Amino acid sequence: MAENWNIRGDYVEACNCEVACQCVWLEPPDGDVCTVSLAWEIEEGQYGTVDLSGLGVAMLIYTDEGVMFAPDTGWYLALLVDETADATQQAAIEDIFTGHAGGVFAVIADTHVESAEVATAPFEFDRDDGDFSVEVGDVVTMETTPKDGFNDEPGTITPHPLGPGLEMKTAKSEAATVSYDDDFSWDVSENNSYYCDFELVNA
Template sequence: MTEEWIITGDYVEACNCDVACQCLWMEPPDDNRCTFSSVWHITDGQYGDVDLNGLHTALLVRSEEGVLLDPGTEWHAVLLTDETADDDQQAALEDIYLGRAGGVFAVAADTHVESAEVATAPFSFTRDGADFSVEIGDSVSMDVVGKRGFNEKLGTIAPHPFNKSTEMNAGKSTTATVSYNDEFTWDVSENNAFLCDFELANA
């Protein structure tokens, strides 16, 4: 039986596109392939009776060609979960992010995910307003700054699937490197990023 879940907190993402990710508007990404890392810091979360407060997860995703959100585009993914999670929390995070418990990740899994690997790792996650810094073991290093317009307000991008409101703030990475294995190794520093206060649920 699928448990009800809801998670809220801080979200940051960095990808290989030079400017705001064209995939959101169903246009091909730079070089016609996508590599991105997404990180969630769950400040308040529940999966049935399992408390997820304070935990982290990350998705590393690559597609070989085509528009990332096109139904015909296959994703290869790595799910990194917080090494501080106990067995119940680990199982809950896997159910949510691998799409077994409904919500947007179920849509992604059913439509796109061709392969998915799971590993645990230590997370260091800090946020100062619109500035984010993330280290995930030896695998991920990400520093992102929010981008402000002529009126000093953070830019806003929509629609984005990883937030209930579908809205994200625009950002740029100063560092965005992944070194997990031969297939998940890239440096997309100085490119597009997104950030937000996120809310996601399966109900």
């Protein structure tokens, strides 16, 4: 039986759509497929009695053609776990982010995921207000900056399933590259990014 869990910290994503990505409004992504990297820095987190604080996690996704959140659209995932995690912490993170431990990731896995693989990598995750710099080994690079509106404040979008209150702030990537294998390999720099202070639980 899965443990109760909760995690909170910083989140950023970068995808192939122009600002702002239209998947949240159930419209097809640019090019009719989604290629996206997502990264979490867990400031505080527990999986049962396992402490997950200070660990990084990234997820790479590409989809079948069509609307990303349509029930019949398949997703293909690679999960990258911070190499500093011990075996118990890595197992906990895998349970959470592959959907085996309930919460939003279970809904995603049950509805969309066609395949998922897991690897470890070193993480460098830096945030300065709305500016993010993420390096996951030699696999992922993200450099993003807020996309301000006419009021000189970052825009917001809703509903996004991973944001607090289903809300995300808008940004644009200066760099957004992935080089994992032939399937997970792309450069979607100068396109959409979303970010937030996240808090996720399984109950």
